[in-house]
Amino acid sequence: MSFTQYGSLAVVWSVLPSFQYGWHISALNMIHDVMTCHDESQNGKPNGTGPLPSCIPMNNTVFSVVTASFTVGGLVGSLMAGHLLSQYGRKGALKFSSGLVASGAALMTGATSVTLLLIGRTLCGAGAGLGICVVPILLSEIAPLRIRGGIGVLNQLAICFGILITQALGMYLAAPSRWRLVLSGSSLLSIVHLAVASWMVESPVWLKSRSREPEAKIAIQKLWRMSHAAEISDPLLEQGDDEPDADDRESLSSLTVRDLISSKEYRQILLVAVFAMIMQQISGINAVLYYSNQILARVVPNPAYVSLGITVVNVVMTFPAIHLIEKLGRRRLMIISSLGVVVSLLLVGFGIDFEVISVASLAIIIFVASFAVGLGPTPYVIITDISPPHVVGAMSTIALSLNWIVNFFVGIIFLPLRDALAGEVGDEVGHKGGRVFYVFAVAFFIAFMSFLRVYK
16 A cells, blocks of 8 residues: 555645744744844844835844744644644644744734734744644554554654755845745745645544544545555554444544543553653754754854754754664664764763864764654654554643643753853853753753653
């Protein structure tokens, strides 16, 4: 069994919200100086040409708040996911996601004040938070069983491409007259995604849970090429589960976040999902993506190019995961990836502390590669693997909400913690700016050992 041409297009359509999530992770990184009037040609003020100001004056504290508002919106979007998935289906939830991103990015494009930027970025975060919950579920439900893990990795690959393309565009568009194009491009993509939605089928699994078998069969025929044997045995029941009757479907589809938290039956798999998502953020990956230029400024001559190189490595090293996730298995891939993360975090800290350019640069590349090959894509696949269809919405809501919360705190505390541990003098970071990576290495290792205890 494999995808039809339509099925392949459906996969591409499905992962666009994940691409947008990656887009907005790094959307402000490269355009920071021109956007905040810190570019040398702006003298701290807009030049006043055109209907919109060429920049919006902000200090680093205000810019950090604007950046962090994305994670606040992401948390709200994740909390909305369970209800929207149940009531409107997977496709319907993704339409909500794209609507939020389109409106948020459009608002940021035309922003004339910090307030409008905050509102717009929060809306983008809400759309991204919702999308990142829905995409792994939809991919797992439209993919044939034998390639489900590999298809699930496409979620993380789309995120990586979003980060890479935004970084590359940012280097070219980082000018007073062009920086808004980075944000308008995101809005346009979401509008296209919404326009194409009417031609996309809903998840067959969700349709069957709603007793809409005729529609589910049409969706299957559009998505998959099937042998005669496969057509006789329902592909949606490949794992041998008995299909619930009509009365059961209603109760199974109504499991709430509160029900899941209080359920002893699903406590073990909930802990697996939670620790996997917490590990992702405690690794410090998003802190590196948010602040790579500032992290490497002391030891690397051209940090902007290293930042772009990091995103290239992030993309390239996600491709092996498509094959390794089935060949090695989820748990083994997570172990290999996590050990690489711990070792490389320690080496990054050493290289920065002792200003050894080669060690710091190589270690941060190893760190990103180790994350991308396992820790990046695998937690999303694990959630859909271990969660029955009637649980997966609530499971994703809880796990991804915690992911956003940890993401927010890591983004907020990373630079202040680095400065405190390094011994900041005025505006200069002290000579031990790598100590913060030792803290993240220890915290990550504790989370990793906890994960191994519950995921056996």
